[in-house]
Amino acid sequence: MADSVAKVVEECARAAKQAAPSLAAAPETALDAALTAMAHRLFESREAVLEANRADVAAARAEGMSAGLLDRLIITEQRLAEIAEQLRLLAKAPHQERSISISALDGGLQLMERRRPVGVVGANYEARPNVTVDVASQLVKSRNAGVLRTGSAALGSAQRLLDSVIAPALTDAGIDSDVMQLVPRVEREAAAALVQLPALVPLVILRGSGESTRFLATEAATHGVRTLAHADGGGVLYVDEAADAETVRALVISSLDRLGVCNRLNLLLIHSAVYGSLWPVAAEALAGCGVIPSLPPHEHAIGYEWALDGEREATVTVAKVDALIEAVSIANEQTSRLPAGIVTEDAAAAEAFFNGYTGTGVFWNAPTRLLDGFKLLAIPETGINLDNVPGPRGPVTYSDLYIRQYAVLPARH
Known part of the structure; x- marks a missing residue:
């Protein structure tokens, strides 16, 4: 054969x-x-x-x-x-x-x-x-x-x-x-x-x-x-301590319009200083998309790509971090390094995230779904290298x- x-x-x-x-x-x-x-x-x-x-x-x-x-x-x-x-x-x-x-x-x-x-x-x-x-x-x-x-x-x-x-x-x-x-x-x-x-x-x-x-x-x-x-795929979204609640809500929703694609939201990292106030906002947005959070302690790798899991694709991993540098380290070392974004109103924090993240696409107050040939360049792609x-x-x-x-x-x- x-x-x-x-x-x-x-x-x-x-x-x-x-x-x-x-x-x-x-x-x-x-x-x-x-x-x-x-x-x-x-x-x-x-x-x-x-x-x-x-x-x-x-x-x-x-x-x-x-x-x-x-x-x-x-x-x-x-x-x-x-x-x-x-x-x-x-x-x-x-x-x-x-x-x-x-x-x-x-x-x-x-x-x-x-x-x-x-x-x-x-x-x-x-x-x-x-x-x-x-x-x-x-x-x-x-x-x-x-x-x-x-x-x-x-x-x-x-x-x-x-x-x-x-x-x-x-x-x-x-x-x-x-x-x-x-x-x-x-x-x-x-x-x-x-x-x-x-x-x-x-x-x-x-x-x-x-x-x-x-x-x-x-x-x-x-x-x-x-x-x-x-x-591999899976988008990362880091919610900074200077994040706006409505921006968090909007980005979570817009990043989950399709679950079977590589640039969808896969890992949500929230700064510990705002976890108490902004996690409920994100949780409500996830629920509205029909998506279940995977909360700590995780029984899987933190960068596990849910889009490839036929039984649990409607899942997003959620984790608390204590600093921007920790979020960058996780995105660089424990994920596919496809798209990663930061939600913040602090330009200095956004610049630090941009300088630290070494993956393929980096975003500030924008959904990871934008890492796509047609969305970015108005030209269909053969793939994302x-x-x-x-x-x-x-x-x-x-x-x-x-x-x-x-x-x-x-x-x-």
Whole structure:
């Protein structure tokens, strides 16, 4: 079984690599035309897409999928309209300069920086049908072919999106539709196979649960494949002693509008000086969202990500801290270091929090839900990279998916 799965993944990768030059050489107008056509075909094919999604959802419900994961899986008319609007905005977004002048060199030479597509980019992601369109559109905009592998629960929806929306839109724009491949196998071995093909798929975007993503990142490293990994999530909100009660209430509510997403409120830290007065405010807000607090003493790690717990996803960990520096230390050392925010009316406290927190996104009187490519940049993301190395960090978009190449040439050119 494993060998047959690996063979299918390799066939997808070879098809994408063979078609990649069609995308790399396409004019910018063709790329944007393809994205616009995807938006149009989403509307035209909405009934077929919704039908495929209803079948996926019914099967997932029958298998006992949790409410939070079902929320990720479900496509509605409104969500289709939002995806289409994101595609239109991406089509209008500026293209990256392919060649940039850096400096003059001795001997009448000029140094240029050229930005080249990776070639073929893989993506392994959770059972969220919208991510199929998000990733495919980002790859098209950045001139990269793709091999996509989604969670088994969303495969029917993803396949319909590829067949009815993505592939025909590419063809409409004069681009070989084989540049975007979807692995048609549900076995987990398909994900492992995707990160073992350095000559075909040198870069793989990894999204999903922390355990599986960390395993795939390790597997990729042993095979010489680079990854952009989004392994863990969970937002942190620190309520400072100078926090405003109504701001606390508003941020708790706005950070819990969806429970199955990585940037939702996961850990609430409250300064001991205001715990007595502000915890009741936060508790009322949590109750209004249908969320249960996990109070000390905790029987779990303080940074445990509730969004991945199918039985207790409607939970937020609450803890008391004695100082801002303690809150920063917990956020840095005991959580995923995705988003962390401070609620305070004290600018000096906010600055200290900003200077101390080393994670991917930091917020002052703003909800952690804002750590999202579309919310921040008006561009859908491929994922949120948490690496502590130079390169794309935070929401990864088309503007990050290139390889830098130095070029030296006579200055007169």
